[in-house]
Amino acid sequence: MLTLPRPVRCLGLTLLAASTLAVGRDLDQDEALELRHRGTIVPLERLLEAALGRYPGARxxxxxxxxxHDRYEYEVEILTPEGVVREIKFDAATGALLKDEEDD
Structure with missing residues (x-):
């Protein structure tokens, strides 16, 4: 078994912790429903229409x-008629478009 020196192990754990914090978290349907009822986020249906409207015929x-990043975001992945997968992000509180790019 390979044993790394202590400074390398500590750096690895620090990077792992930092990357975990930067990623964010997915909310479950109960949390989403509660936020919607409180008026904290806009309905997903509205933003799905906006996402699909950007690429007519997309699925x-x-x-x-x-x-x-201390805010709620909807992430929508669609498949365009040309076969391109797009990732579209919206601010869930305002509905503002945050990102629209080809997904890897």
Missing amino acids: LLEAELEEE
């Missing part, structure tokens, strides 16, 4: 609500 692949 929805996935949609999720995330808490990232």
Whole structure:
């Protein structure tokens, strides 16, 4: 078994912890429903229409609500008629478009 020197192990743990904090978290349906009832986030349906409207004929692949960078975001993945997967992010509180890019 390979044993790393203590400074290298500590750096690895620090980087792992930092990357975990930066990623954010997915919210479950109960949390999303509560936020919607409180008026904290806009309905997902409204933003799905906006995402699909950007690419007529596109199909929805996935949609999720995330808490990232101290805000709620909807992440929507669609498949365009040309076969390109796009990742579109919206601010879940305002509905503002945050990102629209080809997904890797």
